[in-house]
Amino acid sequence: MLITSSIFIDFFILLVTAVYVLHIYISNKYKYWKKRGVYFPKPKPFVGNFLDVILLKKHSSEWIKDLYDQIDKDFFGVYVFDDAYFVAKDPNLIKNILVKNFSHFVNRNIASPEHSPCIAHMLFFQKGLPWKTGRSKITVALTSGKMKSMFPLLLESAENLVNFLEKNNQDVWEAKELFAKYATDVISKCFFGINSHSFENFDSKFTILRRKVFGFSFRNIFAQTIYFFKPSWVQRFKIEFVDKEVMEYFSEVFMASLKARETKNSRYSDLIDIMNELKKTKEVRVDGTDDVIFCGAALQFFFAGFETTSSAIAFTLYEFAVNVDIQKAAREEVRTVIEKYEGISNEAVNDLPYLDMCLNETLRKYPVLPFLERNCTEDFPVPNSDVVIEKGTAVLIPTLGLHLDKNLFPDPHKYDPERFRNKINTTNGLSYIPFGDGPRNCLGERFGRMAAKLALVSIINNFEVTKCSTTPIPIIIEPKCLLIESKGGLPLRFTRLH
Numbered sequence: 001m002l003i004t005s006s007i008f009i010d011f012f013i014l015l016v017t018a019v020y021v022l023h024i025y026i027s028n029k030y031k032y033w034k035k036r037g038v039y040f041p042k043p044k045p046f047v048g049n050f051l052d053v054i055l056l057k058k059h060s061s062e063w064i065k066d067l068y069d070q071i072d073k074d075f076f077g078v079y080v081f082d083d084a085y086f087v088a089k090d091p092n093l094i095k096n097i098l099v100k101n102f103s104h105f106v107n108r109n110i111a112s113p114e115h116s117p118c119i120a121h122m123l124f125f126q127k128g129l130p131w132k133t134g135r136s137k138i139t140v141a142l143t144s145g146k147m148k149s150m151f152p153l154l155l156e157s158a159e160n161l162v163n164f165l166e167k168n169n170q171d172v173w174e175a176k177e178l179f180a181k182y183a184t185d186v187i188s189k190c191f192f193g194i195n196s197h198s199f200e201n202f203d204s205k206f207t208i209l210r211r212k213v214f215g216f217s218f219r220n221i222f223a224q225t226i227y228f229f230k231p232s233w234v235q236r237f238k239i240e241f242v243d244k245e246v247m248e249y250f251s252e253v254f255m256a257s258l259k260a261r262e263t264k265n266s267r268y269s270d271l272i273d274i275m276n277e278l279k280k281t282k283e284v285r286v287d288g289t290d291d292v293i294f295c296g297a298a299l300q301f302f303f304a305g306f307e308t309t310s311s312a313i314a315f316t317l318y319e320f321a322v323n324v325d326i327q328k329a330a331r332e333e334v335r336t337v338i339e340k341y342e343g344i345s346n347e348a349v350n351d352l353p354y355l356d357m358c359l360n361e362t363l364r365k366y367p368v369l370p371f372l373e374r375n376c377t378e379d380f381p382v383p384n385s386d387v388v389i390e391k392g393t394a395v396l397i398p399t400l401g402l403h404l405d406k407n408l409f410p411d412p413h414k415y416d417p418e419r420f421r422n423k424i425n426t427t428n429g430l431s432y433i434p435f436g437d438g439p440r441n442c443l444g445e446r447f448g449r450m451a452a453k454l455a456l457v458s459i460i461n462n463f464e465v466t467k468c469s470t471t472p473i474p475i476i477i478e479p480k481c482l483l484i485e486s487k488g489g490l491p492l493r494f495t496r497l498h
C-alpha cells in the first residue's frame with residue numbers, strides 16, 4: 001500500500017524514518033556512560049569512537065593508546081559501534097580486575113563461536129567452567145619438568161636455524177619470516193609431534209597455512225577485529241576466525257599424531273606423548289569430548305605461540321642491530337654461560353639475567369598482544385568511586401599505553417634493558433603486563449621465553465646482527481594486523497662470526 005502517489009517519495013519517507021529511528025536508538029545507547037558519571041570521548045553516529053580503526057587509519061592498540069594518553073583519568077568509557085567499553089588505566093585498578101577480583105572478570109569479551117567448535121575449545125576463547133577445567137588439564141602439560149623434557153626438541157630447532165642461515169648464501173633476511181620458520185619448527189615438534197620441514201621446504205603446507213592465519217589480509221583483519229570488538233556479530237553472521245581449511249588441516253594432523261603415537265608407543269616427550277601419558281595414568285579422563293578439548297589446546301598453542309614467539313625474537317634482534325653495545329653485552333654474557341655449562345643446556349639458558357632483561361624490555365616496547373580484555377561476569381564497584389562496572393560490560397586494558405607511559409617508564413621509546421635490573425614493583429598495581437596477569441595470564445609464558453631465548457642465544461653466539469638499507473627506523477605499526485607488527489617488516493643483516 002502506497003503512502004503517497006509516488007513509489008519514490010514513499011521509499012524516501014521510509015528511508016528517512018529508518019535512519020531517524022536508528023539514530024534515536026544509537027543516541028540512547030550513547031547515553032550509557034553519561035548516565036553513570038563516567039568520562040567518555042564524544043562518539044560519532046553509528047561507529048562510536050572506533051572510526052579510525054574501521055578505516056584502518058590506526059591499529060586498535062594505537063587507538064586505545066592514544067585515548068590513554070589523552071584522557072587523564074583512572075578509567076573512562078568508550079563506544080565501539082554501539083557497545084559501551086570500560087577502559088581501566090590506573091595500575092591499581094588493573095590489578096583489581098586481573099588478579100584481586102578475578103572472580104568478577106573470569107571471561108574474555110572475545111566471541112566464543114558455537115559454529116566453530118575447535119576455536120570455541122581454545123582456552124583463549126573459552127568461558128566460565130569449561131575454561132577452568134580446560135586450563136587445569138593443559139597446565140599439567142607445561143610444568144617445569146615437562147618443559148625440561150621438551151628442551152632437546154627446542155635445541156634441535158635452534159640448531160636447524162643456525163644451519164639454515166649458514167647454508168644459504170644470503171645475509172639479509174626478513175627477521176619476522178625467518179623466526180616464523182623457527183617457531184613453526186618448534187611448535188610443530190613440541191605440540192603436534194611432527195616435522196614441519198619449515199627450514200627445508202620454503203613453502204611447506206605448514207608455512208602456507210601459517211601465512212593464511214597471520215598474513216596481512218582484509219579477511220583476517222575484518223574477522224579478527226569483529227571477534228574482539230563486536231562479538232555479537234560473530235554468532236549472528238557465522239564469521240570464522242580463520243579460514244576453515246586451516247582449522248581442518250591442523251585438527252586432522254593433530255588427531256592423527258595422537259592416534260599414531262598411541263599405537264606406535266614411540267617417545268618424543270612432546271605434547272602428544274604428554275597427553276597420551278595423561279590418558280594412561282588417568283591424570284585426566286580422555287573421552288570424545290576431551291579429544292576436542294585437546295585438539296583445541298594444540299591449535300591454541302599454534303595460534304598463541306607462533307606469532308608471539310617469532311615477534312619477540314625479531315624485535316629483540318632489531319633492537320640489537322640498532323643498539324650495538326647492548327648486542328655486545330648480551331653476546332658476552334651468552335659466551336660466558338656457554339663456557340661455564342660447556343654448551344647450551346636448559347640450565348645455561350636459565351642462567352642469562354641480562355638476556356632476560358633484554359627480552360623484558362622488548363616486550364615492554366612491543367607487547368605483541370597490545371591490549372588485554374575481559375568481560376565483567378558479576379557487578380563490580382570500582383574502588384574509591386561511585387561507579388559500578390555492570391555485569392556484561394566489556395573491559396579493555398591498554399597494555400601499550402601503560403608500557404609507553406613516561407610516568408611509568410621514563411624515556412619510554414628508548415630501548416633500555418637496565419629498567420629491568422631490579423624486579424618490577426607490583427605493590428602499587430600492574431603496569432608491566434606483556435603476558436597478562438592473574439589466573440587468566442599467558443599459559444605459555446615459560447615456553448615462549450625459553451623458545452625465544454634459545455633462538456637469541458644461537459643467533460648472537462654465531463652471528464653479528466646489523467641494520468641494512470631497508471631496516472625501518474623508527475618502526476611504524478602495521479594497522480592491518482591485530483598483533484603488533486612492523487609496517488614493511490624487519491629486514492636485518494646476519495654476518496657469520498668466527
Ligand code: HEM
Pocket residue numbers: 123124125135300301304305306308309312363367368369372373433434435436437438439440441442443444445447448449452
Ligand atoms: C613471547 C611470547 C608470548 C607472549 C608475549 C604471550 C602473550 C599472551 C598474552 C598477553 C595473553 C593474554 C593474557 C591475559 O589476558 O591476561 C596470552 C594468553 C595465552 N597464551 Fe600466550 N604469549 C606468548 C607465548 C605463548 C606460547 C608459546 C603459548 C603456548 C605454548 C601461549 C599460550 C597462551 C594461552 C593458552 C593463552 C590463553 C590463556 C587463558 O585464557 O587461560 N602463549 N598470551
